[in-house]
Amino acid sequence: MWKRATATLKSSLSLHITNEGSKYNAFHCHRFISGSPLHFQEMNGICPKHVDSVITFVLGPGSGKGTQCARIVETFGFKHLSAGDLLRKEVVSATEYGTMILDTIREGKIVPSAVTVKLILREMESSDNHKFLIDGFPRSEENRIAFERITGSEPDFVLFFDCPEEEMVKRVLSRNQGRIDDNIDTIKKRLKVFEALNLPVVDHYERRGKLHRINAVGTEDEIFEQVRPVFAACEQTAA
Numbered sequence: 001m002w003k004r005a006t007a008t009l010k011s012s013l014s015l016h017i018t019n020e021g022s023k024y025n026a027f028h029c030h031r032f033i034s035g036s037p038l039h040f041q042e043m044n045g046i047c048p049k050h051v052d053s054v055i056t057f058v059l060g061p062g063s064g065k066g067t068q069c070a071r072i073v074e075t076f077g078f079k080h081l082s083a084g085d086l087l088r089k090e091v092v093s094a095t096e097y098g099t100m101i102l103d104t105i106r107e108g109k110i111v112p113s114a115v116t117v118k119l120i121l122r123e124m125e126s127s128d129n130h131k132f133l134i135d136g137f138p139r140s141e142e143n144r145i146a147f148e149r150i151t152g153s154e155p156d157f158v159l160f161f162d163c164p165e166e167e168m169v170k171r172v173l174s175r176n177q178g179r180i181d182d183n184i185d186t187i188k189k190r191l192k193v194f195e196a197l198n199l200p201v202v203d204h205y206e207r208r209g210k211l212h213r214i215n216a217v218g219t220e221d222e223i224f225e226q227v228r229p230v231f232a233a234c235e236q237t238a239a
Contacts, residue, residue: 057138060216068227071220086119155210163216
């Protein structure tokens with residue numbers, strides 16, 4: 001059964017997570033994950049706008065998930081949000097966040113999870129859709145925890161496109177999207193990072209019974225025939 005999650009915030013908000021039992025002001029927003037209340041402090045004193053949303057995380061680097069997301073959007077009417085694209089877009093826009101993101105990357109550091117989550121939520125807030133594919137996020141347990149704490153929700157389910165390393169490398173090198181990180185050395189480093197950081201996320205959602213593992217080897221149509229029943233079944237349950 002799909003859990004309707006309250007998952008968006010106004011883009012103007014600056015959200016700060018406070019520790020359980022600590023003092024906070026502006027407002028106290030109660031959401032529950034596994035029975036524990038989450039406390040949020042909104043620095044501008046404006047209560048966030050909550051909207052019922054259906055959230056799907058899509059994971060698996062170099063697995064053709066972008067192509068499958070396009071098919072899901074076309075067939076089931078989801079809004080596709082790529083975390084990587086949102087970060088790159090923000091850098092190009094030269095906003096305050098963009099400058100900070102670029103400086104962080106130049107210093108060889110990881111963009112704070114709260115920043116990535118806020119960019120995702122801003123896109124959700126600006127959309128009329130309530131069904132979202134969040135592509136390439138969370139990339140780590142820290143990402144996952146930040147998303148769940150900030151939004152007060154978990155994804156309804158998670159798609160993991162499982163693809164052998166050799167096939168991943170071949171696909172990424174052949175996609176020719178002009179990305180500077182599409183070279184064999186960088187790709188192999190990304191795969192090592194995936195194993196170290198992403199697989200614990202995959203394992204977590206598998207334990208939660210939310211993971212749908214898709215065999216990402218085959219033609220686009222063959223892979224989508226594995227994806228289609230996941231969304232069809234959930235839509236029937238939600239109807």
